[in-house]
Amino acid sequence: MEILLVGCGKMGGAMLRRWLDAMPARFTTVNRSGRALPPGTEHVAGHEALAGRRFDAIIIAVKPQQIPEVMPDYADLLADGGCYVSIAAGYSTGSLANLLNNAPVIRLMPNLPALIGRSVNGLFAGPACADLHRELADQLARTTGMAVWLDDEDELDRLTAVAGSGPGYVFEIARSYIAAAEALGFTAETARSLVLETMGGAIEMAARSDQDVAELRNSVMSKKGTTEAGINVLRRDGQLDDLLRDTTRAAYDRAVELR
Ligand SMILES: NC(=O)c1ccc[n+]([C@@H]2O[C@H](COP(=O)([O-])OP(=O)(O)OC[C@H]3O[C@@H](n4cnc5c(N)ncnc54)[C@H](OP(=O)(O)O)[C@@H]3O)[C@@H](O)[C@H]2O)c1
Structure with a gap:
């Protein structure tokens, strides 16, 4: 199978590294700026170098705003029976x-932990797609993490707002938490390690537990203890709930604008 990757930046590059290890396919990558890319793939500078070639799948990994300008140049490079995966x-x-050209299109919404095989991938198949296309997209997703198929494209935009953009929220929350630890007197290095290990351990524990996360939170709070004192501030006036609801809503609204 011949697969073309158009756009090999942060997200496309992260996924490509996993695909090269696990997919029985040959990858060609459009590498306009000549940046160092993983071995095992053929790099070309632009669509001009691909004249006469045909690909079983073409993966769209440029920014959404670049799609109308970039992708028409790739409209004739899809083999009969192939599909686009965006x-x-x-x-x-x-x-x-x-x-x-009204070709079959599947949307695959990953997130950046694809780099370590932990991507949360949402998938939605457009109307012209066949089982073969769904199977390929499923394999592309599962070699980078988990796969969730959705029947409704709006749901994919909602998943984008929660999971696709989610690592950014987590990094920002971690940054703020680390700054708070530094304000309590820890060095930057110690603050980073205390916070990331605490977050990682707590999240792993919650993921392995059958208990609701609110129950887990209650289980670490004793009456008039230190955790309760902190949580009372964190939950003050429901500000955190409002903030996260507004955050995911803003990301969803932006996805709707990009349709
Ligand atoms: N980053 C994330 O966490 C994330 C998560 C989910 C989905 N996504 C989606 O992934 C896509 C890529 O995002 P990104 O974060 O990886 O952005 P990025 O790092 O800026 O990568 C965009 C890539 O597009 C390439 N490109 C631009 N114009 C091109 C052209 N005319 N021909 C060929 N390649 C061209 C760029 O190549 P040059 O560098 O050579 O110009 C670059 O490698 C976006 O559509 C985004 O919505 C991203």
Whole structure:
């Protein structure tokens, strides 16, 4: 199988590293800026170098705003029976099909822990897709993490707002937590290690537990103890709930704008 990857930046590059290890396919990558990319793939500078070639799948990994300018140049490179797989946020299967000769399009929404095989991948197949296309997209997803198929494209945009953008929220929360630890007097290095190990351990424990996370929170709070004192501030006036609801809503609204 011949697969073309258009856009090999942070997200496309992270996924490519996993695909090269696990997928029985040959990957060609468009590498406009000539950056160092993993061995085992053929790199070309642009679509001009691909004249006459055909690919069984073309993966769209440029920014959503770049799609209308970039992707029409790749509309004739899909083999008969092939499909496009887009990892771009928001840009709908309908809009992509309009640019790409009404070819089958699957949207695969990953997140950055694909780098360590822990991506949360949402998938949605456009109307022209066959089982073969779904199987390929499922394999592309599962070699980077978990796969969740959705029947409704709007749900994929909601998943984007929670999981696709989610690592960014987690990094920002961790940054703020580390700054708070530094303000209590720890060095930057110690603060980072205390916070990341605490977050990692607590999240791993919650993921392995059958208990609701609110129950787990209660289980670490004793009456008039230190955790209760901290949690009372964290939950003050429901500000944290409002903030996270507004955060995910803003990301969803942006995905809708990009359709
Ligand atoms: N980053 C995430 O956490 C994340 C999560 C889920 C989904 N996504 C989606 O993944 C896609 C890529 O995002 P990213 O974060 O990886 O962005 P990025 O690092 O900026 O990568 C974009 C890539 O597009 C390439 N590109 C731009 N114009 C091109 C052209 N004319 N021909 C060929 N390649 C071109 C760039 O190549 P040059 O560097 O050579 O210009 C770059 O490698 C986006 O659609 C985004 O919605 C990202």
